[in-house]
Amino acid sequence: MPFWNKELETLPRQKLEKLQFARLKRVLTRVYQKVPHYRKKFQDAGVNPSKLKSLEDIKCFPFTTKEDLFVDYPYGLLTVTPEKVIRLHTSSGTTGKPKAIFFSKKDINNSAELIARCLVMTGATKGDILQNSMTYGLFTGAFVMHYGAEKVGILVIPAGPGNTERQINLMKDFGTTILHITPSYALYVASVLYEKGIDPRKELKLKRAYLGAEPYSEETRKKIENMLGIDIYNCYGLTEMNGPGVGFECPYKEGLHIWEDNFLMEIINPETGAPLPDGEIGELVLTTLNREAMPLIRYRTRDLTRIISEPCKCGRTHRRISRILGRSDDMFIVKGVNIFPQQIEQVLMGIKGVAQNYQIVLESYDEMIVKVEIDRELFDGKIEKLIKLKEEIVEKIRSATMVKPKVELLEPGTLPVSEGKAKRVIDKRTI
Amino acid sequence: MPFWNKELETLPRQKLEKLQFARLKRVLTRVYQKVPHYRKKFQDAGVNPSKLKSLEDIKCFPFTTKEDLFVDYPYGLLTVTPEKVIRLHTSSGTTGKPKAIFFSKKDINNSAELIARCLVMTGATKGDILQNSMTYGLFTGAFVMHYGAEKVGILVIPAGPGNTERQINLMKDFGTTILHITPSYALYVASVLYEKGIDPRKELKLKRAYLGAEPYSEETRKKIENMLGIDIYNCYGLTEMNGPGVGFECPYKEGLHIWEDNFLMEIINPETGAPLPDGEIGELVLTTLNREAMPLIRYRTRDLTRIISEPCKCGRTHRRISRILGRSDDMFIVKGVNIFPQQIEQVLMGIKGVAQNYQIVLESYDEMIVKVEIDRELFDGKIEKLIKLKEEIVEKIRSATMVKPKVELLEPGTLPVSEGKAKRVIDKRTI
Incomplete structure (x- = not known):
């Protein structure tokens, strides 16, 4: 079983939780000192980072919702001066303005590190050729995968989405081995291949695909796997948390590992906000533990899932979540x-x-x-x-x-x- | 006058030419040893890198044309194993297949270094906010600028082209100071701003723009400068040579500096291939002096210009070319x-x-x-x-x-x- 960062990926739980606690304390202190909006929220809730005694104490801190992202917009949640940020990504807001997430150089590098873990975990390696058919632009999807693959030494074809004829020519001409693509577009590309009488198993070198950006079912995965003759891995992410690479399947495909040294995860009842135990379905809440420019505390993802706390056969100690069951917004x-x-x-x-x-x-x-x-x-x-x-x-x-x-x-x-x-x-x- | 790499940018001519010669010898030897197509071309022309005695001797070596890029397509011109390349960029070919240019990690880093020189040369600095309105994808334009700006520590907004309403909102919301854009789209964005009654001088923080990807006239530059109240710099590049950043204007705007430690330039008569002296208009021919994965020898750019060999007031010793006067193909x-x-x-x-x-x-x-x-x-x-x-x-x-x-x-x-x-x-x- 190959690893990108074996030490951190297999860190014994006790050490991992110790690391989480140290990082949690640091990030809470940081936002309390540097971000007026967080300081006020903490004060209103009567909490102070200096009083954090255990990971469990996170439950006393207030949630961050997407509405908070529009307070002191756009630079108000930064813990660094705007001069230190090198990238803006946005996520379509339900209101007029987009959610704006900023990254420092360290954040960009770190998000690439996490993707590198994911890629290597699924067997990708130098010599692979990744056709990145996600949209490059203000959405994070394509970029974060791009930087992570580059770090591993994978050849990236920055195809972007659309122009299916060209997508197919690129796969044929350059021997693409990995696709990064939305499930719906993967289905479409597969159907065009069939219409053209191209047998992907014989005429292409595709081995695997990473699907993201849309929820989809296990049946869709199987369908695409069968049509293309490849191995498909689910990945999970959201712009507010770097984009892709927050959670990713290992070869056992029994849930998505969340990189817990970077994200503290909780599951809550989406109606009441009350914490739910591991195994119960609820809304995923994430705290960034290792982000420099714009940390987010107890961010409500709106994504519904459950935590799988049983140890994974792959040897990684980072807990898993189930496939995303839906967005509380999509319902x-x-x-x-x-x-x-x-x-x-x-x-x-x-x-x-x-x-x-x-x-x-x-x-x-x-x-x-x-x-x-x-x-x-x-x-x-x-x-x-x-x-x-x-x-x-x-x-x-x-x-x-x-x-x-x-x-x-x-x-x-x-x-x-x-x-x-x-x-x-x-x-x-x-x- | 700020510099990104003062030593190399102001290297005395004699030292610069010595460096060019050493690099030229190295690259000729490299392609001769590693690329069968180049070896055969050199042998057919009766030349051998070991016999290169001066920079002038480059004139004895055969040209590379776009047709050569399709020999042993797509990996045939690599001097490294395909495992060492991490990026593919393509340029629309006149025939069905696109021209395929591959970059190693070192090449990507080097192209960003050259852009960093260009950006700093025009006064850009950490704290600037660059809205990259070029297309991210298989064309190099957006990516190379993106990586260079990131190196300088500029905040990059990866806007991509189109969606003019959003372009304007991004400029307003995030305080964009620099645009990277095609001249025709810049004109359009400016006209939309006027239609909306937005005064760029008062309501935006734009300071400068880098225009590229299309030839355009001095009158168009003046028109856009006046409409937006900004300073516009011409840049020159082509996918085959990294994309943008091959040549760039300094604040004196009397021609575009070519980074001669990276590119050996010649001007030839496009009909006969005969070398032309500095100052005469002809086709620009470039040899990559510092590229790892896919060096190109005497590549015929089809772009018409002339060399300006007088020293520049900015202190850079790298010679300039005039604004591109046209492509021999566009005529x-x-x-x-x-x-x-x-x-x-x-x-x-x-x-x-x-x-x-x-x-x-x-x-x-x-x-x-x-x-x-x-x-x-x-x-x-x-x-x-x-x-x-x-x-x-x-x-x-x-x-x-x-x-x-x-x-x-x-x-x-x-x-x-x-x-x-x-x-x-x-x-x-x-x-």
């Missing part, structure tokens, strides 16, 4: 029932005959329309098969969500194709 | 006359009443149609002014090119807007 309500898009996806991708693309359309509060592209060969004039397939989809979604959907079967290529983040839910309702 | 022929698009641009941007956008349309070999957007206030119903303006344009283009054009005046916003490289010449002719 929608139909007939009074909470539904996550991933529940629908999981059902669809497990049904034979369903193709790559689907869309959930909400026009009223008591109906959910699911548009599903199905394999072209099913449109052969025999209506019985279509009726049966439709019934199967309706029944399986009803059983998974408790809501009976209206299902429309479509020919492949009917729904809009995503070359970046897929928009799976079209909510046309007004309140 | 088009009408009525048997050789015309460069820049000649037309230079005329147009010097005429009062002409707005930002224009296009040259070629439908036959004996007529050149010039479509020109003009200031909106000129469309006030008084036809006399328009007729006079049109006559002025026709006459000035005729006088500059010897060909009388057909001129069409258009309202602003009529011609397609470029958010990347502007396409100025629409050649509809078939041979």
